[in-house]
Amino acid sequence: MSLYKNFGLTSIRTMVVEDFYKSITGFAPYKYQLKVADLLLSGKNVILTVPTGAGKTWASVLPFLYAQQAGKTDFPQKMIYSLPLRTLANSIYSDVTKVLNEKKIIGKSSIHTGEYKNDEHFETDIIFSTIDQTLSNFLCFPLSLSKRQANVNAGALVGSYLVFDEFHLLDPKLSMATTIGMLKTLKNLCRFCIMTATLSEEYINKLKEAVNAEVVSINDFPEDVAIIKSLKIPEGHNTKKSVIVKDETTNAQTILKQHKKKTIIICNRVEKAQKLYSDIVSLDLTGFENLSGLEKSNIICLHSRFFDEDRKQKEEELKRLFGSKNEKSAILISTQVIEAGMDISCDTIHVEISPINSFLQRAGRCARWEGEYGEIFVYDILEIEEREMLEIETDDEEEERQKKAINNKYLPYDPSLCKLTFEKLKAVSTLNKDISQKLVDEILTNQELSDFTLIRQGDFNRSKIQQSWETCEKNMYSQTIRDIQSIEVAIIDVTKEARGAFIPYKYQTIGLYKWSFIKWAKEILIENEDVIFKAESNKDSQFIDFDTLDNEGFALKPINDPYLLKNCYDTIFVDKSIFKYASGAGLELGAGTSCSPLKPYEIKEKETIEYRKDTFSQHNKAIINCYEQEFKPKLKFAFQQLDTYWGESIDWDKLIKAMICLHDYGKLNSAWQKPMRELQILKGNYEHGEVLAHSDFNELTDKEIEKQSGAKNKPPHAGAGAYAFIESAEAIIDSDDYEDLANSVSTAILKHHGVETETYADFEITQIHYKEIERLLGEIDVKATFPQKARGGNLKDYAPRNCQEWVIYFLLVRILRLCDQKATMNFEKYLKL
Structure with missing residues (x-):
């Protein structure tokens, strides 16, 4: 007899999987999670579409763990869990492996994010990876290995269970198209689960046909909707989340007046996050009655421009303050680095307008847990001041495109999608899963279908995939995974560096949007010379060759023409007289005293053969x-x-x-x-x-x-x-x-x-x-x-x-x-x- 006739689970399998789920998580599984397990364990692939905070991570991981414990030979013995952002990979790796270690349920796990590669050949049972690492290994130009080893890891995906989380965050024409092309290429030699919260229904249907998968949607499980903590309406309220659209821009005074216990602010640009942080910490908080008990040490700024140690410390701190029932008052000012995958929550969130899929991810950090009610304040973007605009006189199509991009006040997002999202949200006062899906369908469907048509016409990058296999060249990265528009920056004391024997890779770096850096360099170099440098060697590549990493022979070469930076992909070294760094706000333009910390790096003596x-x-x-x-x-x-x-x-x-x-x-x-x-x-x-x-x-x-x-x-x-x-x-x-x-x-x-x-x-x-x-x-x-x-x-x-x-x-x-x-x-x- 079937306990769940609506999706065909047998009572025996349901009880076994359900008991196993409880033994790992301590909670009874939702019915949609059991459906995912049933499909995967019976030989199907899955596209899972559920709202943020609804338990999709464990929905994808538990079937693999169950198959291992049950000794199922008709299910892969390796899981590779891929995420679009390093922050998400670190967070989910930490959360999942903590539980696995406590339960002693499986063998070794590892993480691959570029900064971590403790299993360089993808040999462990469970691997958490950024999509860049996963795809580059399959494409035979592994970012963390030399060309000599380029063909070792592609086979790790053959016969594996592949999970792609936050799939909507992938670049449609690059990493998303390449992932689809990879799955079509591997066919039945892998089992996979694609997870998303914010793709339109029509796009999901197109994706389903392209990769031959079954769709599991929360809409088919009303009994789950009634009990999922992130969706359940708290007592005393008629909604879980309220939406308040403001015809103004964010400012410290307005934000602080709305503070209750936990406030999160998400800005589109790092510079805006830094300014709000500076404004908030410089105010006399005693003038706000609602801020009594708020310690300035609990005001955190987090974005992409921090060195590793500070970033990791901040991630741990925000998990402590926002990731549990911690009663301390706290404020987080951030960017999109925390908008997906981070299991944190607040009662009040302030967001700059972004496309609806990004907005919903941000809203997912508000009132995430049972019994919470949240308010979402949405703001327009301040017009770019003339001094912030990038002026380039060029006939180059790419340069003109980047000029328009950086002069777009909604950067890094599409202006038309931001404007349409802002207008649609004005008609919304509450937010739930049905309203969210309706907004996604209304705003994104045309754009997503247009993107899908283009990537299908390109056969999901399959010719580029084969070209990558044939050449094993890392310059295929920008054609298949990610358009490289960033420069890695390290701060040095030029007066203390030996220019004839410089070791460039010993410094920690911070990634900056390339064209923002060019704009700053243009201003800096008007009054300064020999403050921006490139480490020059005899190699001609935008990537590190790990076979020759420790060879000496690098020298600092000044770059005094800002437009030479447009073709740079290596690390750029700037004197501390032009950039300042503080653990509170991160990297900013302006004279400072700090240099980049050193990596945990030693020059290795050549291994004896x-x-x-x-x-x-x-x-x-x-x-x-x-x-x-x-x-x-x-x-x-x-x-x-x-x-x-x-x-x-x-x-x-x-x-x-x-x-x-x-x-x-x-x-x-x-x-x-x-x-x-x-x-x-x-x-x-x-x-x-x-x-x-x-x-x-x-x-x-x-x-x-x-x-x-x-x-x-x-x-x-x-x-x-x-x-x-x-x-x-x-x-x-x-x-x-x-x-x-x-x-x-x-x-x-x-x-x-x-x-x-x-x-x-x-x-x-x-x-x-x-x-x-x-x-x-x-x-x-x-x-x-x-x-x-x-x-x-x-x-x-x-x-x-x-x-x-x-x-x-x-x-x-x-x-x-x-x-x-x-x-x-x-x-x-x-x-x-």
């Missing part, structure tokens, strides 16, 4: 055992789905083991074995007849014998295995389309040390050495004959050609590279298995 001897057979068996232990158990879902994805039945396990056995086929080359054998003999640890995979070697002590043996000039080996697989693929792959799959496997072998390998060297393998590969493949029942001699050549024509081939390659090369690395570092451990 060191290997221990293992034979060809030992090395490959260790890799296979590593795969069996570390990867295969977590790939049960992927293996179940692969045949459907590829279109026919393949013995994927055998194929992976054959790839492993052939990945070092080039090491059987006589020109490779001979110098390695000579080196090992010189080391005094060689047994006659051994076919080596690695020799005992320490680059600090063995350089001379490396030179003497000829090992320093041994030929590259990766390409030979790729060539051998291509030549014998028909015998290994039981499929009429073996050539297509061979592209994926051979490319994984070819690029198992780096993405730029495209060729194979001459090789000749003796019969004695060839018997090693025969024995290995015989143990996994693979019967094939491989070329023992070939002239070197290029393998470009055997690269993956379509999405299916690329995705299979990502899965295979991830397994090969990580298992190769682990088995090389600790082959004894894996040989014992």
Whole structure:
């Protein structure tokens, strides 16, 4: 018998999931949350649309946790939870992992936000990440890794459960389109949940068709609406939230007069937030009777222009003051950095007008909890003063667009949407879910459908996705994820810096809107020279190359033409005489005394390359055992789905083991074995007849014998295995389309040390050495004959050609590279298995 006939849950499953939910959160789940669990656990994907504060985070996380505890092999064993903002990722990671640690419910979790990367290869069970990190890894230009490792992490998304929170905050033409393109590419090889509170119903329907998902809407669960704390009308009131539209701009006096216990002010621009903060803390608060008990230390300013330590401290403080039933009086002045995902609440909120989706997110920080009543004051934006406008005489289309943007008083938002939202809100006196959805549909539908038409016409960036895979270049970031319009700024004392040996990445930085910085620079440089600098090196990239991060050779070069900054993406260094910083208000224009704090950064001494001897057979068996232990158990879902994805039945396990056995086929080359054998003999640890995979070697002590043996000039080996697989693929792959799959496997072998390998060297393998590969493949029942001699050549024509081939390659090369690395570092451990 079904307890919830309206959405088809069986009583057994409902009770099991419901009990599990209670055991984790301490609360009974809402029916919509059970619906989400039922769909996901039965093989569907979900688009979840519920208001802010309605429990959507746990609605998406609990099905994964339940599947893990129940041992469900038809559900992914890894969850990657992506958010559009670093602040949100930090907050939700902290909230969820706190509960998981208390309940001891699952293994390791990690966070990837750029500042944190304690699991650089996405190996933990639960990963919280910014959308930038998630997409850049899938697109093969991982922001936190070098190009050499560009293909390692894309395969982490294959076979994973992907959650996209606050989906409406993604850039429609960039990160949103790319995310949709990624999901269409992965198809059944992932399970996903997209969550949003403020997309129009028509857009949701378009998205549903595009990604083949089921929509779960709060509108279908009236029984939940009656009990969800963030929606429930408190006693003594006829509404949860009142809306008061003011035909004026924000000011400190008006805000303070309305203060009760908890007040939040959200401004569109950092400069306005800083001014309000300064005005409020400088006032004599004793003149306001309603402010008795308000300590100035409980007046907090939070925006994007703080250094890490101050920002983290402020986030903790506002959670303490606004994130619980704390009775202390408090005021928060902020920007959109807190408008989504932050579990905080107030009784009075003052907001500058923004588009309706942004407005509703801001309103979600008011009267968020049970029994609370809130008032929302909405203000117009002050006209930009002439001195704040950016004047650029240009014929460049991009520069003209940015000029209009910065001179838009509603920056960073679309003026027409702000004006329409302001007018529509004038007709509203209360706010609930129905009014909110009606406003969204009236204001956003046309714009969202127009955006969707454009991104669909661009096939959801899928050609750019493949271009990213092919090039692995980080300059694809601005075409697929985010339009880079910011400059990272560090404050330095120029008089104390050694310009010939400058280390740029040791300083903490603050991101500034590029064109605002250009406007300031134009004013600054009228009276000052040599106060704005770039760290110049021999690299030509807008991104850090993590392979050469610690190389010296940087020098400070002054920038005295403000328009040279328009093409800058590196960190800009400014003298402390032009920028001031305080922990209260953050970074501002004006002479100061503070410099940027240093990162927890040390110049790493170059790691010593060191290997221990293992034979060809030992090395490959260790890799296979590593795969069996570390990867295969977590790939049960992927293996179940692969045949459907590829279109026919393949013995994927055998194929992976054959790839492993052939990945070092080039090491059987006589020109490779001979110098390695000579080196090992010189080391005094060689047994006659051994076919080596690695020799005992320490680059600090063995350089001379490396030179003497000829090992320093041994030929590259990766390409030979790729060539051998291509030549014998028909015998290994039981499929009429073996050539297509061979592209994926051979490319994984070819690029198992780096993405730029495209060729194979001459090789000749003796019969004695060839018997090693025969024995290995015989143990996994693979019967094939491989070329023992070939002239070197290029393998470009055997690269993956379509999405299916690329995705299979990502899965295979991830397994090969990580298992190769682990088995090389600790082959004894894996040989014992």
